Every structure is written in structure tokens, then in C-alpha cells.
Amino acid sequence: MDARYKSRDIERRSLDVDGLKRSFLEWLVYSVGKDARAATRRDWFHTVALAVRDRVVDRWMDTTRSYYHEDAKRVYYLSLEFLIGRLLTNSLSNLGIMDECRQALDRLGLSMEDVVDAEPDAALGNGGLGRLAACFLDSMASQGLPGYGYGIRYEFGLFEQRFENGWQVEYPEQWLQFGNPWEFARPEVLYPVQFYGRVEEFRDSVGERAYRWVDADRVLAMAYDTPVVGYGGDTINTLRLWSARATRDFNFGHFNDGAYMKAVEQKILSENLSRVLYPNDATETGKELRLKQEYFFTSASLQDILRRYLQHHTSFDNLPNKAAIQLNDTHPAIGIAELMRLLVDQHALRWDNAWEITRATFAYTNHTLLPEALEAWPVRMIERVLPRHMQIIYEINAKFLNRTKAKAAGDNARLSRLSLIDERGERRVRMGNLAFLGSHKVNGVSALHTDLMKQTVFNDFHEEFPDRINNKTNGITPRRWLKQANPALSELITTRIGQGWISDLSQISALREKADDVVFREEFRRAKRKNKKRLAAYIARQTGEEVLVDSIFDVQVKRMHEYKRQLLNVLHTIALYNEMRDNPTVSWVPVTKIFAGKAAPSYHMAKLIIKLINDVAKVVNHDPSVHDNLKVVLLPNYNVTAAEIIIPAADLSEQISTAGMEASGTGNMKLALNGALTIGTLDGANVEIREHVGPDNIFIFGMTADEVNDLRATGGFNPREVIASNPSLKRALDMISTGAFSPDDRNRYHPIVQALTDGGDHFLVTADFADYCQAQDAAMQLYRDQEEWTRKAILNTANMGWFSSDRTVNEYAEEVWDVHPVHPNHEGEGYR
Ligand code: 475
Incomplete structure (x- = not known):
């Protein structure tokens, strides 16, 4: 047979049980190099992944070829983070061969769960921003949108978190250690990226x-x-990740002894660029290596995008009609200066023409208003690392400010706020301003967040460009976060409303009427209970703690951050503990407080909060006087894989950030979709979740963003007064400060107590405490009425259809990108 058609071989494509089994054995022997007797679980994972990958490749090439033939407009999602997690279940499920694979493994005497569990979790991201990028990739591919992800292939993903003596300790995450069966290395796709040096002026032709x-x-x-x-x-789209390689100058050079060792060092240093993901969520470190990472992947991606464009075009005038580049936060915003450089310096376009093309091509998503997360690179650093880009940024700024000056007539304060350069203190480039100016659309990630963008950080820009800011409320993929993570509930839903919801989540609204069906409620509870048992077993494995399956699983899973207010939850936990001890004869609703989340390694307060949760857990869980009515667990190493076990089992979803500070949240959506009731503030997308699920089916408490703003504007409040007037808060804080949870180091939590009292309680934990406790009480009372609780839980699931990332991505496609679905032709004869 013609070798070119080998990949069309039936064996390699067959989706039935026999074909899969044969191809597993073939891969195991000829590629993994083991026989069935010697194979480890990891060998089997690699075997299965490679066999599944075979079933993807033809369709992948068909897809790419269709985009090429139609010269379709593509969207390029530039993101420093893609938090994709495991891919085996995802691939099997999206290909529709989950059962077949399970049976094939069964015939080989293997359990699907064991094979799935041997896959490392690809943690190329910190949290919300990175996971959103992964959900968008799934949604674009699932809807036939020509979308490419571009990022960095970090050798070390987000650190592995362990607890040692209750403290967080970080270990390197070596996800590539045993190879990655999903990726295809492209040693021929290679672009040069430059750093340092100087700029020379000359006269062109x-x-x-x-x-x-x-x-x-x-x-x-x-x-x-x-x-x-x-x-x-x-549709099979492409995620293209860049890895740093030293140039070949090194390999072919000729050195004397000293120079040789130096050159090898140089090679290692330059390859450090793609070594490790920065572990700071929503904070900016200002490290030179980070700037270099940002430029490295942005430059390579833009070169690749232009190369692809030039296969069909000779002039750049059509670039905005063929490429939409989405900046996931400001991390790739240097791309605006880079595209200008490529167009002006390398392709000899006139400045104004290049600027018009650049602006029409880029769009920017902002993910946080926290001042400490807004990137601002020192001018002196950019001058040194990217000298030509600094000139280009100055030029963009000068042209913009000159034009604005005419209108702003002497309002210098306004001009300095609009400037790309922050002149207060060390001069810095404001990457948010650059991203705004260089984009035709700028969006926030929830309605509230977008409003706040207009009122705060981008207020002047919004006045200047009133049509540029738009909202795109985040979403989540129902494939991973319902179908795959929660088979019990998914199967139940499908028996009642069919499987249309998987690709069109709005159809899940058909479940609304089932909320009043007593049989359905019983089955819904049974599915939840199954998931809770699974989580209870996981908790026992991970922490040794036995929890009551019939207790309320009260879940707060997300990065550890003061603004997310894990402390508020801890204070309520302690208050509840005290109440239970004081009233041992009351029949309490048992509660299991479940926490999980990583702290940035240099964020001392967040790490201290982790230690506090572990210390509180130790005291509460070993106190016989509360019986089994209260348990506290902090699960280690929260990642996508852990989320897939925790989220389907939650009863109560904690979304309790200080109003105005959580841009959107996406965990809130995953939990509500899986039938958890939310207890939350009117922050981020919680506001829209309340509108969709209905105010009766959510526990809202606390100050609003406006109230927080007013309170801060009028000089804040006195936490001491609030504490003095609330005995249960006072008692909980006193216990923390006198060492009730840290008898080995009674002053350990002084910084926390300090922050909540004399520190002014910036995150308004004490201010919201009483209201939060009331909402918690309401939840506990409702839980006594299992029928009513279940009814509300069902209404949550049924009303979350709008929060599919398919909806979000479609809004981007129509209102920002102007890209349309392409239907790949799979009728071809193989390679052409
Ligand atoms: C928001 N990460 C969530 C989510 O839109 C929102 C920043 C700087 C450096 C490294 N990582 C970051 C973020 O800013 C981030 O993850 N933001 C989150 O984006 C998706 O749902 O509210 O906090």
C-alpha cells in the first residue's frame, strides 16, 4: 500500500472495541516497548493516549486544511497560561469512544480509572485566567471556530503543593518527566527571538x-x-506552545576551552526562558525573566501568524480580515509594539498604515482591577531588553498624546493618566494603557467588572474611546465540567432531556419543570450522594480524615488570596464550632468545611491563612464534644484534576470575595452547574448568577461594590467597634490571637489579627461577618428540608445554561473577532 495512505489505515482509525484493543497492544509493544506483563500503569496510559491520538490526527489535518483552503479568518488566543489538566478522558469523551475504550481495557484486564489516573495534570496556569483559556479552546473547537491557542511550553508547571506540619511547601511539577504523548514536536517550526542589543538609524531606499x-x-x-x-x-484545532532553544551558532561554533564552557552556560541560560511558570496569581513580580517570557512567546506567535497570512496574501491590508488576535490580559501586550516593529521595520509599511492594521487586529481582555496585578515595566528595563520596542512605545505615546492635547486643553492631570508612561517615581510603561490603545475592542469578564473598568482604571480611556469597552461575561465548558466530571448527574439529565445540552447548554433549562418532580429530586440527590461518597474517599486518602457523607459539603476552592476571604469562612467555622460546643444537646445540621487552594510562594499572608486552616482543622476534628457535626479539611495540591472530584460533590459554594474585587469567578459557575447552592457577595459574575438562578435560590449577603467604594472613600471604618459589638466574632478572633489553635506558637497569627483590627481590615472581613453568618444559618436551616434544598439545587443546574463558554466564545466571535464556523471536509483521501 502507498505509505502516504498508511494513516488512513482502518486499524488506526477504528473506533470499535476490537480495533481499540488491537491498537493498544500494538502501541504497547512497538512504541512503548513493553509487553503486557511488564507494563506499568504509566505505560498503559502512554499506550492508550497514543492510540487515541491516532484517531485524532486525520481529522486534525482535515481541519487545518479546510481553514487553509477557505482562507478562513482565524482567531489567535495569546495567553501566557493554559490550565488544561488531563486530556485522556477529555479526548475520549469528545470523540465519543469512552465506553468502547473502557471495554477494550476491560478485555485486557485493566481498569479505565487506573489508566486515567496515571496521566499528569497539565498545570500550565495559575487559576481563573489560565483555566478560562482552556475552556475557550474547548468551546472554539466544539463550535467549529478556527481558533488557535498560543502560549509557552513550560517545563515546570504550577508547583506541587504539600503540607508539612500544616505549612505549604512547594515542589517542582515535572509533568513532562515521562514524556507527553499528546504533543507533536515541530523542530522545523523555529523562529528567532531577540533581546538586548541596540538600535541603529539609517536611510532606507x-x-x-x-x-x-x-x-x-x-x-x-x-x-x-x-x-x-x-x-x-x-473540528480539531491546535494549541501551539513555544519552547526556547539555543541558536545553532552554539553547535557549530569553534571555541577554546574557556569559551566553550561559557557557551554551554549561555545555551542553558537561554533555554531557561521556557523553564518555569511564574506562580503568582493576580500579582505582578516585575522580574526581567518574566518580561522576556512575555516577549518570547508573543514574538514567536506573531511571526507564525504573519507567515501563515503571507501564504495567501502579498499586502498586509487584509490582515485584520484574516486574523483576530486576542490578548489574554496584558501579558502578551508587548505584541502591539512587536507587530508595529515587524510591519514597519521588516516589511517597510508606513507608520500610520501599520498602526491602523495593528489596532484592527488586536483585542484585549482585562481580568483584574487589583492594582498590584496591573503590569507596569520599568522603562529602563524595556530600554535594555527590548530597545526598539521602547522607541516604538514612545512613538505611539507621542502621537496619541499630541492628538489628545488638542482636545484636553491644559488638563495635564488627565494627560498624565492617559500616558503610556507612568512618570510618578521610577518611570514605567503601563501595559494596560498600551493594550487599550493598541486594540479595537477591550473587554471585562462580567457585567459588574466591565462597569468598574469604565469607572476606575480605564475611566479616561473610556471617555476618549466610548465604544471600545465591552463586556464578555465568562463561561465554562459543559463538556469537562458536567459531562466528564459528573457522569452520575450527566446521565440522569440525559435520560430526561436527551443529550442536546452537551453542545447547547441552554437546553438544560428543560430541567426546570423537573424541580417539582419528587422522583427526579430523589434521583438528583442520589447522584449528588454518589459524588459525595467519591469525594469522601478522596478526602480520606489525601488527609486521613473521615467525613460524614450526609453533612453539608461546604466548599471553598480557589487560589488563596485575602480578597477571596478564606478568612471570613474560617471565622465562621470557629464561631460555629463554639456554638456547637456551647449547645451540645441541639440537633445540629452536620457541616463539612472543605477548602483547597494554593498560595503564591512569596505571599506570606496567604501561606499563614493556609496554616491557620490546618491548625483549626486539627483542633476541631479532634474535639469529641462536637461529635461529627463539624469537620474541616484543607485538601492539598488543588488543580484541575482535584476540581473534577470536588466540584460535583459540593452542596454549598463559597463565593465570598469583597464586593468589587473578583473580576468574574468561574468556579462559581462550575459549582452552580453541578447543583451547589451559592453563598456569595454581589461580586463578579455572582450578580449575573443571581439573575439567572433567581434570588430565592442563592444566599446573597454583605456589602455591595458601591457600598464598599463609599465606605473606603469616606475613610473606612473601625473594625475594633464592629468586633466589640459582635460577641461571636470577638470570641473567634480572641481564640486566634491567644493561641487556641497554635498552642505551640501563641503569637503565630498575630499578623492576621493585626490585619483585621489595627490594620483597618482592608478586605472588610469583620464588616461582612454578621451578615455572612446569617446567610450561613439560612443555608443550614434549608438543608434540613431535603426536598426544598434539592428543588433549589435542581433550579441552579437548570438555570446555568447561559454560563456555557460556548455562549461566551460566540459573543467574542460575533462582536469582537468576526470569525465564523468552518466545517472541515473529512471526505478526502488522506494526505494531499
Ligand atoms: C480573576 N491572573 C477571576 C478569571 O477571567 C476571573 C494575573 C497576573 C499574573 C498571573 N496571573 C494573573 C489573574 O489575574 C486571574 O486569574 N484573574 C482571574 O481571571 C478569568 O474569573 O475573577 O481573578
């Missing part, structure tokens, strides 16, 4: 002033492609 960047260090960006399987397997 028509005598115009021009610039070139010389004497720079060079690194190569090498591509690794991972297929992104859309639901149904029709």
Missing part, C-alpha cells in the same frame, strides 16, 4: 529614516502542537 535592531542576543522558539478535540470530533 527612498531616503526615509528607518531603524534596525542590531547586536542582539538570539534565542529560538520551537513549536510543540497539541490537538484540541472539539465535541463530536469534527
